[in-house]
Amino acid sequence: MGRLLQQRWQWPWHGWRLTVLVVLLLPWAALVFDALKVDPHDWMGLSIPLGGRLRLLAQSMWLALASALLSTGVGAVVAVAAWPLGHRLRTGMVWALLAFSAVPPYIHALVWSRALDITGWWGAMWAQSAWFGPLAIALGLAGLDSVDTLSFDAARLHHSAWRSFVRVVLPACGPFLLASVAVCFALAMLDFTVPSLFNVEVYSLDLFSELGATPHHGRVVWMSLPLLALTATACWLLWRTIRILPVGRTGSALPRRSIEGPWWFYPIRVVGSTIAVCWLVVPAFALVVLAGSPARFLASVQGGYRELGTSIAVSTMASVVSVAAAYPWSRELDRPGVRGVVAWTLVWIPLVLPPSLVAVAMVVVWNRPAFEPLTGGIGILVLAAVQRFAPVGALVLWAARRQRDRALIDAVLVHQRSPLHGWWHVRVRWAWTGWVAAAALVLALSVGELGASLVVAPPGHGTITMRMYNYLHAGALDSVAGTGLLMWAWTLGAGLIAGIAMRRAGGAA
């Protein structure tokens, strides 16, 4: 009887899963179809960058690698400096930093272009590093926190604290540092907003311009292959890494002493910590200064209230729809075999493709009279955000579920009166923190979304990010500082909610 009930309850899930699969896969299928329509003789020429395109790709790689390495390096140095802090404080720092990392890149670009008054490659590299900084520091801290303090103590009985740290702690948290480099590299390769604001040409910006210039989107798909190969490699590294990351706490709650490193490490620690503080404090401080008086702040907000309303509506709807779409999907990520591989592939595709290409795929499928009622207004913006960030939601839900004790789930299966009874009385009570975390993170990312919105937004439905981007290009920084401050507070608030919810999800495990 129980098995029959369980099977009957599977049908709605299957239906929903299939709907999500179709809606999310359709744009990719259309994109591939468009690409196949291109003359096969052009495939090689378009997908292998030569001359100017090769130079652009190399410049993008160099910029992305430099930003990823600088932010990860600073993250590692700060994590070492924070080693002796209490476990609760370190954990709190990780979640606060993750919340901070939701602040969109062009806010950092706005602040640093004004604060440093520099342009070009160095400015873009610095602003991108500042954008990744909080995430990299959080990953560094989480990495060191995952190391069993007792195993470090065991090493200290045989070698100096520094040698023990280098030989035992650093390799143990290596996967986190590798994950940090991979995710920062992939994000930097896809981002064109920061480089364009610093007048740096990058490959993703070239693709964006090409999309605007040609009606043959299939050609751009072929042109994006080198970028796709690089970001896919980074994401593959990330995937290999996060699947082996330790789950739950180890012996990290034991007290730790500060590590006396060699003389040359002291200046590195000071410089790294100073840079990290700058990355965290300067954006908030500069935005407050740039926003000026309360009257100017209000004027800035009033000027963009329509776009602000659109952004809030889009991000709220996108977060709800994304979590609903991601929930059945996240359960597939643990499946072995083909189903698991398909689920993971679906997660990675939107994360490794340039956002403008995602947007073109959306336009190809949804920009038809039949879908006008659904996608004519802000619906297409919501769909674009779901297409881009539902995979992030699925990853968060997957991570939250991994923190749960498998034995407790087995206990529910044994003692539940029906699957619905078990789901409502136990599983929902466990899962809600993960849902809140995923929704809040998608909300924060959606409100800052720009790359896809620029392409898909119908006339009269611009978002606040588009307004800011246009003003920044025109050099009117002060006019959008007020809205920037508001957005910063909004994303930080959503990120904090995500952090607190995830922490509760971990604590309940």
Place this chain on the structure above:
Amino acid sequence: MIRLEGVTKTLGSQRVLDGLSFEVRSGEHLVIEGPSGSGKTTLLRMVAGLEDVDRGSVWLDGQEVSKPGFSLAPHLRSIGFAFQAPALWPHMTVRQHLDFAGPRCDARQRDDLVQGLGLQPFLTKVPHQLSGGEARRVALARAMISQPRRLLLDEAFSHLDEESKKSMLAFVIDRVRSWGTTMLFVTHDSSEAERVAGTTLRLRRGGAA
């Protein structure tokens, strides 16, 4: 020789050890017993230099190694320590554990430990490929590989089956005697305590009973 003079330690708001004093002469064994939370592990960690003392001092072979505001680094104390948990290094094989913990250990000495503790079949394995009992043996080998002058065992045999426990304890006691190593041995098991055949220190909350 290990000597503690009026050692006091507070963890959080709890005074774990309060003015504890004792002395173990070189080559002697001290069995430490006591209920959970009586400070047995903290005592061993202070002797090893992994915890500071709040008051009092710790002496090893006539040298003051710990006092408030000063602590000789653990690796300079010639101490082997097998913790309650194996605490192995996740990225190293068993062979690399022995190499890292005993870089100056000669091949004969290492072979003796590998044979005695039955490590030969899993020298190339990493910790997650080991069973609980195998990980314990590796932890013991790591603690003994450098022939330390002092060996601290914190319930190191508690998760082993009776047969393995007997043979391994016999091996450890034999080697420790032949090396003249001073041993502090924490256990809840009276049969283990009998086999070690040393002086017994019973801890209550805060000090010796």
